[in-house]
Amino acid sequence: MDALPQAAAAPPQSMDALSALFAPRSVAIIGASGDATRIGGRPIAAMLERGYAGTILPVNPNRETVQGLAAYPSVAALPMVPDAAIIAVPAEAAETAIAALAERGTRAAIVFSAGFAETGEDGAAAQARLLAKARQHGMRLLGPNSLGLFNAAQGFYGTFSSSLERGYPVVGPIGIASQSGAYGMHLFSMARDEGMGLSCCVTTGNEADVNVGDLIGWMAQDPATEVIAAYSEGIRDAPSFLAALDLARRNRKPVVMMKVGRSEVGSAAARSHTASIAGDDAVTDAVLAEFGVVRARTTEELLDIARLATRRIYPVGNTLGVLTVSGGAGVLISDAAQAAGLPMPPMPESAQQALREVLPFCAPQNPVDCTAQVLNDVSLVGRFADALVKDGGYGSILCFFTHAGGAPSIVPRLRGELRAMRAAFPDRLFVLSVLADPPLVRDFEADGFAVFPDPSRAVVAIQAMGRFGDAFAAAPPAPPPILPPVTLPARTPSEAEAKRILSEAGIEAAPERACASADEAVAAAEALGYPVVLKILSADILHKSEIGGVLLNQMDAVSVREGFALLQQRAASSVPGARIEGVLVARQLAGGVECILGVHRDPVFGPVAMFGLGGIFVEILKDVAFRRCPFGEDAAEAMIRSIRGAPVLLGARGRLPADIPALARMLSRLSVFAVQAGPQLAGIDLNPVFAMPEGQGAFVADAVIDITEGAA
Amino acid sequence: MDALPQAAAAPPQSMDALSALFAPRSVAIIGASGDATRIGGRPIAAMLERGYAGTILPVNPNRETVQGLAAYPSVAALPMVPDAAIIAVPAEAAETAIAALAERGTRAAIVFSAGFAETGEDGAAAQARLLAKARQHGMRLLGPNSLGLFNAAQGFYGTFSSSLERGYPVVGPIGIASQSGAYGMHLFSMARDEGMGLSCCVTTGNEADVNVGDLIGWMAQDPATEVIAAYSEGIRDAPSFLAALDLARRNRKPVVMMKVGRSEVGSAAARSHTASIAGDDAVTDAVLAEFGVVRARTTEELLDIARLATRRIYPVGNTLGVLTVSGGAGVLISDAAQAAGLPMPPMPESAQQALREVLPFCAPQNPVDCTAQVLNDVSLVGRFADALVKDGGYGSILCFFTHAGGAPSIVPRLRGELRAMRAAFPDRLFVLSVLADPPLVRDFEADGFAVFPDPSRAVVAIQAMGRFGDAFAAAPPAPPPILPPVTLPARTPSEAEAKRILSEAGIEAAPERACASADEAVAAAEALGYPVVLKILSADILHKSEIGGVLLNQMDAVSVREGFALLQQRAASSVPGARIEGVLVARQLAGGVECILGVHRDPVFGPVAMFGLGGIFVEILKDVAFRRCPFGEDAAEAMIRSIRGAPVLLGARGRLPADIPALARMLSRLSVFAVQAGPQLAGIDLNPVFAMPEGQGAFVADAVIDITEGAA
Structure with a gap:
């Protein structure tokens, strides 16, 4: 796999503790209630009704029995160490209970209790304490603020959802992994109403510890689960999420996913709802597609796809x-x-x-x-x-x-x-x-x-x-190219310096020379051949065209000389105090297609490369393709061909077809460069890049490497 | 209403005969069967079961009773003239029966019989005979090759569909009008399974006479129908269809429509399935939107919309x-x-x-x-x-x-x-x-x-x-402008002549002069001001740029003189024998946005105007808007603003905003011109049109008026 760390191939280390969560042999209910309609009563009633084969251990200081089962006054009084515990008491009592359980060696806790990170700073601090205590003893936490989970085959019902009032699921091959409790149980209820068979349904709530990626990873190895239906508002931990998707693919388990926050309105709602980072939706699309995850647009579509997937017939090259x-x-x-x-x-x-x-x-x-x-x-x-x-x-x-x-x-x-x-x-x-x-x-x-x-x-x-x-x-994608080590300067370099750094990674700029005087500029122009482009050269001026710092179509020595003076003057008046190194003289590329290649740092998935055509294609039509870095040339070429405007590169309207292999090589190299550059790299803009006619290459005409100072 | 003939406001003349079809007081069944599972038996069984209040008159030469009802040996033997008749005999016998019924004064016939236009030329001829006989006596025909209809409130079941085996509809406010029999009954069955209330369901089959537009028009006036759900593969008669949509809108009856053939594959399938003209899908979209019809993408969506519409709450400016x-x-x-x-x-x-x-x-x-x-x-x-x-x-x-x-x-x-x-x-x-x-x-x-x-x-x-x-x-749209009468030449005119004709309709070209000699061209260029464009002028060369017949950026007298000679030479060598009138010298418009305005003749809806931006927007992105001609400036402006690339005209990327009112005026005038020009007009291409900055107008830079010779 191209970008996954080697560890991804191994099963998650926490397999055992997660199994204690999904399929415990014994479960304590802290805050057990004799009333089957209350939060601490529902799980017990459901497990009794569905014949849970493990041991149910109600904990309630005020009662000797709960729903006919012997009850215990405290965690300390339990006759055995339960594999898992359900926490159905208020937040403060939950902290005490988790500490006691963790210390006794319980491997997993399902925390129904609310009043943690979703309520503000104090709650977040309490949640951090909960997690620290659990981690200290190797205990996994589902929640807090979780509706819990069920494992249908086991009859294990660690949930207080009212969705069970209208019936239990048929046991079957679909596993549901949901961040949202209400929505996860909505999925379960619709599936049940349609008679679909389920293996399990798990909702992660605040995701202090166990997240949707962990659930997918577990289900990818669970023999009872053949199809995974997932819901998420935002990915908290990219490496475990990606490793889980990779494992599911290798185990031939289809993942169909609802990742909400597609729209701007939706993204805003997702951010207000949880502390999730919704990420850029187009990046999410690209990442899910990379792993063969199908992204559903509606609940109905998600369930339709999951249901059909249980037939386990996945045609290659489908027609x-x-x-x-x-x-x-x-x-x-x-x-x-x-x-x-x-x-x-x-x-x-x-x-x-x-x-x-x-x-x-x-x-x-x-x-x-x-x-x-x-x-x-x-x-x-x-x-x-x-x-x-x-x-x-x-x-x-x-x-x-x-x-x-x-x-x-x-x-x-x-x-x-x-x-x-x-x-x-x-x-x-x-x-x-x-x-x-x-x-x-x-x-x-x-x-x-x-x-x-x-x-x-x-x-x-x-x-x-x-x-x-x-x-x-799919065959494993071609590996990304191997580039020499990248050393970035401490601060954002000038255009000429940026191009020099990129050229070391094999990313070529149009022939050009940095010139400190008008005489040098004329000599450079004569050597490169007319027409030339003149550009102001200063590390303090990143967006040159905004200050009139680019002169196209300079046809002779006189205009180069005049242009040199004009650029000095514009720079001085627009950006007083800018350190001006001179003027860049470049051969003007004729007959090429203007493209934009870029990299930005996604808050979830790290460096992400972008490809688009210049001008209106990117700015008005948002006609761009994204991919997580790094990737090889085949993936780069697929990106290039995926945009709507691709016919412009393929020879539409009487043009010569562009040199797509050269463009793909540049894009792939850029993706490796971005990873090797490390966290100091904030972003890269190669705009424009000229894709010349077939066989004539692709050249960077302007480059910005944006550095986060002090991030190295 | 802008483009409807005055007559549209009046109810369809055939109201009475259609009522005989939808709600007959008596019905004869030609080919009546005692077997309730046969084509001639199903309608009788259904009407008996659902308590049809009218008189059922079975016709069968071999039986005295059918399903307990007195049967008659022939149409002639019927004791009364039935309002309607169901024809459930083979094609040949159907012709005889229709003739006998029409002559006796029966107002409507539901023709189940297949073997007509859907089978080829002989069948089409038989269908034409059937229609002629019916028309002669003012009888309306549903079909032939129709699955028939039902009127749920009346208990009138003039259909042999097996869909009734699993149950009858609840009576309610939704009427279904479908060209396809199987699909119409599919809609009915889904609606019934969801418990939706239906007034009627009618399927038109071959549409020899009654078509989907007629059905919509009747339902628009039917007190029992509040919501109309329609299905069509192709519109056969635009005026009656549009008049029906207009009537439904004025009567506040929502129409939700499935018009298949959206895709190229679908359009091909639609053409092979029936003799329909599927039309251009984008034109259909525009026409349906004009009348407030909502086009459903799926069956489920169609039924969802119909069901919600029965609440009769239609928020204006919905949020x-x-x-x-x-x-x-x-x-x-x-x-x-x-x-x-x-x-x-x-x-x-x-x-x-x-x-x-x-x-x-x-x-x-x-x-x-x-x-x-x-x-x-x-x-x-x-x-x-x-x-x-x-x-x-x-x-x-x-x-x-x-x-x-x-x-x-x-x-x-x-x-x-x-x-x-x-x-x-x-x-x-x-x-x-x-x-x-x-x-x-x-x-x-x-x-x-x-x-x-x-x-x-x-x-x-x-x-x-x-x-x-x-x-x-919605308020009635602004009326289209009134233009002077249009007189087209007998054959496709030269560019200069086309521009002159358009200028009489107030559609302005860039300042230009037709010049027969190089001297005249130089004089024109001096008068218009440099830079100028030179274009070969010949009625025999429509697509000038394809032969290199356009020279841009001519900056002085020398290049104009050389250019004149070059164009003559290119035209002579590329199109030997072309009559060359000289060269058109035009001022080159700088700073304008390149647009394309056009008209084509849709086979169903007549002249349809198109608007788009020049170049890749139209050719690669298909980013265009259509509207049926004629229309006023407000509708034209809405078209212009509806394209994805509209920001280019509104001042994106530091441009000056374009003169949209001038562009809208031109588009609206073009739409009126196209209608006034009559059937002789095959199409118009104004490409490019330059939309200048605000307040500076819009000018046609090149124009083709394509004439169908002999069509006047």
Whole structure:
């Protein structure tokens, strides 16, 4: 893996303590209540009802029994050291209890108690004390201010959520990892209402210790969890989060994630809600994509993708074949597939011809409209499906049978045909879009089909399966290049110095010379060849064009001489006291495409590289691509090709195609440079970079390396 | 209304015959069957089961009774003239039956029979005969190849769809108008499964006569229909379609429409599926928006919007206030609102302060996070809702209570509080996002709330209500300007002639002169002022720049003279035989923004104007706006401001703001010109147009008027 520390490959060290949290053999409830509707009563009632096989140890100084179980007056009085404890007492008492439990050797605590970091400075201090005590004894903390968790297979219910009032989950392969308690339980409730099977649901609350990344990492190794559905407002610890995503990918466990705060409004709300750092949303997008995580836009989409993923069929290079009894629905599905970026290549001509011979008025291109005739002769379904798989070669097949797929007059005949199709092609992803009563839907699911009443929702979920497939199958990316060590100056260097530093990393500038006098400037211009560009040279003036410090198109010695004087004068009047080193004379690059390459330091993920085209593309259209540094040339080229304006580089409007390999080389080198430069580097702007026509390279025309003084 | 013929305001003439179709007092079934599962048996069985109050007249030459009803051997033998007839016999017999029925005076026929235009030329001819016979006697035809219709309130079931096997609709205010039979019944089935109330569902099939526009027009006047849900692959008759949309808007009946064929793949599928003209999707978008129709992207979205619309609360200038028990869900809702374009302004500071005093740890900005505390003290719900309406002034309020809103321990207290809130603010749109059992959901709905388990779906539907509100409240647009009559030449004119014709419509070109000799060109350049542009002048060379026929930046008499000769030579060698009239000398406009204005003739909607910025904006980013011609300056300005690149015109990147009023004037005039020019006009390209800085006008630099010869 390109950017992960070696340690990422090893399981998290805290595996055992986390297992005590997820699957304890014994659990103490501090603040146990005999009232099954109270915070300290709900977990006990739920565990009794669901047959938790471990030992439940209620702690309550005022009662001998709680809900029929022997109760103990204190942690000290417990007859054994519980693997885990649930803390259902106010904040102050929670601190005392955690200390006592940690000292006795309890490995994990689920802290329901509120009144910590979410309430302000005093609470944050109390939370820090809680954490310090736990860490001292190797205890893991879930929360505080957490709604808790459940492990459905174990019947372990360490939660007081009212969501359980309407029913418990079916045991199944989906694990839910959520920062938000209410939203995590919202996910669980929707999943339960749709009959989806869950392994566990964990909510991290204030994340003093255990965070969403830890949960993903644990679930990536949990045999009961095959699909991970995650929710987060902000990533607290990038290395553990990235290591967890990497582990999930290597274990072929799809991660579908809701990371809120996409919009500016949403980001502001995310910051006010928790102490999270929401980060830049486009950076989050890039990081999740890098690890094959599918980012869901809505709750429904998240659950749809998780549900389809439990089929464990992840087509590589996914394509969609559609079999429909309605031409209209076929068009609608085509629209949805295009919007989702899911290819629907046409059937081969010969296969189309063969199907027309079977059913004259069918439209066999793809969508394959087999018309309502197949409902009279269901054997046609098998015939058409056979052609879709064998001739069309589609990775996924969506069958739109609408209400006919649920009609008692049709279903008995249809179902047998569908089962035969499913059995014939076990490696294909088959999805039915039918409207049927719930028992019949369950029958179809037992037959190996996913069922989506709305075909548009099916398309979005099918597209996600291909993304998982591609991520699981992807070869490791090419390693980033190895560069000589980078030594940054103590403060932000001048343009010429910045270019010199970059050139040592193989990032080339346009031919240019620093000139201290007008005579030197003329000599340089004659040597470089006209036209030239003149730029004021001063470490005190970073944004030269804002003060008129750049003169383009200088065609002869006279204008170079005049230009030299003009720039001195402008600099002196605009930035009084600036140390002016002279003027930079550069050959003006003609015929190149103006690009911007940059690096900024993301508060969560560290140095992140950006690529975009110059001018309006970046400033008005925000048409840029991001990627976490460092990365190799293949990743850089993918970034370059991913922007909307990429056709400008590929030869649109009669241009010559640009030298994309040279541009990718520069971007990749920049990403390594940014990492090697260390925390002292605040950011880099290469603006503009000229991507010359194919084979002629790419050159930096202006460079700023921004240094955080004293950060080294 | 700007572009509708006067007649649009009157109800469609065919009202009576359409009523015979939708709500007949008597219906004959040609091909009546005693078997309730056959095409000729299903409608009878359904009407008997649902208590159709009219007279059912089975026609079957071989039986005395059908399903217990007296049957008649032929149309001639019927004891009365039925208002309507259902044709459930093969195509050939259908022709005979239609003729007999039309001659007896039956007003409407529902033709199930297939084998007409959808099968090829012979079928199309048969369909034409069917239509001619019906027209001759003033009979309206639904179909052929139609799945039919139902009118739920009447119990009239003129359909053989198997969708009825799983249940009949609840009677309610939503009418479904669908071109596709299978998809229309898919919509009905989903609506029924969700318990939505329907007035009717009509599917038009081949649309020999009655089309989706007719259905919308009828439903716009039907007292039982309050909300119209429509589906179409292509509009066949623009005037009746537009008149129907206009009528629906004036009657305050929301229309939500699925128009498939958005994507290129989808458009291709739409064309292969029916004989429809799918039209340009961006044009369809513009036309639907013009009439306040909301275009749904998915079936689910269409039904969500229709369901919420039955609340009949359409906020003008809609804003969203969110009350949530989960901060995470608040962020998610903010993201969804931003993506949907639904504003969520913050609560006033003073109101936020007041709420903080009520509940110290709430986050009262908007989303207003009232925390799970409100579930302990539900009176807080009323207090917070009061602040959202009175202080926040939001048109719509979304309350996210998730599973807590369905929990037996909470609901009894919560529901009373919600009812009081609903009663206090009857003009606001209240939506609950709760997870509850179906009976409780129905209770909430009876209390006046719409319920959406997924808050993101709620946001999309709420945004649509505001669009309906704005459309219903909109003042009539400013009328298009009145221009002098347009007379086009018989064939495509030269650039100079095109500009002269446009100038008569007040569309100004940059100052320029047509020059037949180099001497004239030099004199013109001296008079206009340098720099000038030289362009070859020939009606035979439309795309001058492709042959190097444009020379920019001519700075003096020598270059003008040389340029004149060069252009003559290039034209002669590139287009041998072209009639060359000379060279156009124009002042070069500096400091303007390059724009493209154009008109093309849409096959469905006639002349459609386009606006975009020059170069990559149009060619690579497809960043353009369309509008049906003609339109006034306000609509033109809205088009100009709607493109993504609009900041370029508004003064981004240190530019001077462009003269948008002048640009809007030109665009509006162009739209009137295009209509007045008549069918002979194939298209117009004004490319580039220079929008000069504010107050300095906008000028056409190059113009092509493309004429269809012989089309006048």
